Amino acid sequence: MSRIIMKNKEEINRSLAITLLRSREAVMDRFRPMLASAKITEQQWRVLRGLSEHGEVEAGKLAYIACILPQSLSRITRNFEKKHLIFMKNDPSDARKILLSLTDKGKILMSRATIDSKEIYSQLIEDFGRENLEQLLEKLNLLQSSLNLKSR
Numbered sequence: 001m002s003r004i005i006m007k008n009k010e011e012i013n014r015s016l017a018i019t020l021l022r023s024r025e026a027v028m029d030r031f032r033p034m035l036a037s038a039k040i041t042e043q044q045w046r047v048l049r050g051l052s053e054h055g056e057v058e059a060g061k062l063a064y065i066a067c068i069l070p071q072s073l074s075r076i077t078r079n080f081e082k083k084h085l086i087f088m089k090n091d092p093s094d095a096r097k098i099l100l101s102l103t104d105k106g107k108i109l110m111s112r113a114t115i116d117s118k119e120i121y122s123q124l125i126e127d128f129g130r131e132n133l134e135q136l137l138e139k140l141n142l143l144q145s146s147l148n149l150k151s152r
Helices: 009-014 016-038 042-054 059-065 070-082 104-128 130-151
Strands: 086-091 094-102
Touching: 016 042, 016 104, 042 059, 042 070, 042 094, 042 104, 059 070, 059 094, 070 086, 094 104, 104 130
Parallel strands: none
Antiparallel strands: 086 094
16 A cells, blocks of 8 residues: 655645645635524534435434534534424334424525525635536545545
8 A cells, every 4th residue: 555655844735634624624714604694503504404405314314414423413403493493303114213304494594594605606616616626526525435435
């Protein structure tokens, strides 16, 4: 197995993990004002977006979709249920599972936030280029699936 060896301190800028983190921060810097105005965190946004895009979802699957730990999802969903943003119910086919979905209030919040999100994405595409973004996403998905195959 080949390994990239860093020869000096400046090569940290060529580190995949560091570059991915810095890129994520650069992207999220564009979204944070929108999230702040909606009074939601990044994790909460991922949960709401997952429900918005997937409809009613089992809690374990939503944790995977939103890239958060099940314990964090549990805390977020209890908070959202109190705010009437989501509806929780037992899965009729397996009472151990919880099904989650957006309420009308949650759908309204997401429809407003999605408008802002699309504007941010449009600006990101203008700055980075549609083809560059598509190629980057394709390569990152390839990286993820390649590494996931090797870790099984």
